[in-house]
Amino acid sequence: MVRRKYIQNLVEGLLSNFSVSENNGPINVKEIAESMGVHVQSSDTKDNVSGFLYRDTNTGAVIGVNSDQNENRQRFTIAHELGHFLLHEGEPFFIDDNFFKINLRDNKSSKGSDTIEIEANYFAAELLMPRLILEKKLESIKNIDVINDEENSPLSEIATSLGVSKQALTYRLANLGYISL
Amino acid sequence: MQNQEFYLDVGSRIKRSRENKCLTQEALATLIDLSRATLANIESGRQKILLDKFVAISKALNVSIQDLLPSAHENITAEQINTKLSKNISDKELRNWIAQTIVSSQN
Numbered sequence: 001m002v003r004r005k006y007i008q009n010l011v012e013g014l015l016s017n018f019s020v021s022e023n024n025g026p027i028n029v030k031e032i033a034e035s036m037g038v039h040v041q042s043s044d045t046k047d048n049v050s051g052f053l054y055r056d057t058n059t060g061a062v063i064g065v066n067s068d069q070n071e072n073r074q075r076f077t078i079a080h081e082l083g084h085f086l087l088h089e090g091e092p093f094f095i096d097d098n099f100f101k102i103n104l105r106d107n108k109s110s111k112g113s114d115t116i117e118i119e120a121n122y123f124a125a126e127l128l129m130p131r132l133i134l135e136k137k138l139e140s141i142k143n144i145d146v147i148n149d150e151e152n153s154p155l156s157e158i159a160t161s162l163g164v165s166k167q168a169l170t171y172r173l174a175n176l177g178y179i180s181l
Numbered sequence: 182m183q184n185q186e187f188y189l190d191v192g193s194r195i196k197r198s199r200e201n202k203c204l205t206q207e208a209l210a211t212l213i214d215l216s217r218a219t220l221a222n223i224e225s226g227r228q229k230i231l232l233d234k235f236v237a238i239s240k241a242l243n244v245s246i247q248d249l250l251p252s253a254h255e256n257i258t259a260e261q262i263n264t265k266l267s268k269n270i271s272d273k274e275l276r277n278w279i280a281q282t283i284v285s286s287q288n
Contacts, residue, residue: 041286
């Protein structure tokens with residue numbers, strides 16, 4: 001089961017510790033992760049790898065990010081791995097890849113790996129596109145036109161202001177019931 | 182690590198774990214035979230936890246003891262991490278990148 005309500009509350013609590021408002025620009029995910037004692041390190045590697053979460057008692061928790069991917073993607077990677085860190089503590093290692101995922105799973109874990117990835121993605125969406133901020137940003141928009149792919153379309157502008165891809169934003173708005181796909 | 186910081190860290194790890202399992206302080210306290218107030222003190226680092234209760238919490242939450250303890254901060258080399266990951270990641274280049282990134286993050 002995907003713990004949506006739990007994740008929603010968790011992110012809400014996290015964001016309340018940071019001054020987050022609709023005019024502040026993209027959420028500073030790196031700062032949030034580091035405030036929780038997670039080391040965030042970026043370094044370039046081949047482009048099919050997004051990042052990983054590693055933890056052991058010697059290193060503490062480390063989020064590695066592929067600095068070759070675009071800025072939005074890197075922010076998503078940090079948010080996604082932070083989701084694993086907070087939600088899936090039994091797992092010592094995750095690597096997130098464009099094509100496949102490897103988890104060194106603790107066999108005591110009761111959750112399937114799909115659920116785990118869905119939860120981490122949901123966490124990332126909640127964190128990068130907070131519902132209250134979206135609500136404010138959407139107030140001034142009468143018609144949400146997902147087909148309009150001009151640079152200055154309202155959706156593109158919101159995506160840019162949050163530092164997320166338009167695709168991620170569209171998916172999020174559908175999830176929140178603003179639009180149907 | 183300073184003594185107080187240590188217990189603050191342990192306490193917040195217990196709290197995070199407990200919340201992750203959707204247990205109230207009351208519920209966890211009952212499971213390990215402590216009062217809710219004592220558990221609250223432990224979670225906020227105001228009270229030092231006894232070892233048997235620490236183990237009981239680890240069992241009750243089904244979390245490893247290591248996860249509930251702060252890092253020992255021993256230096257670990259890229260080679261050690263590489264070895265550790267070799268069972269699960271066959272791609273050598275990827276493994277090296279991960280190991281190097283982890284080591285860089287420690288500085």
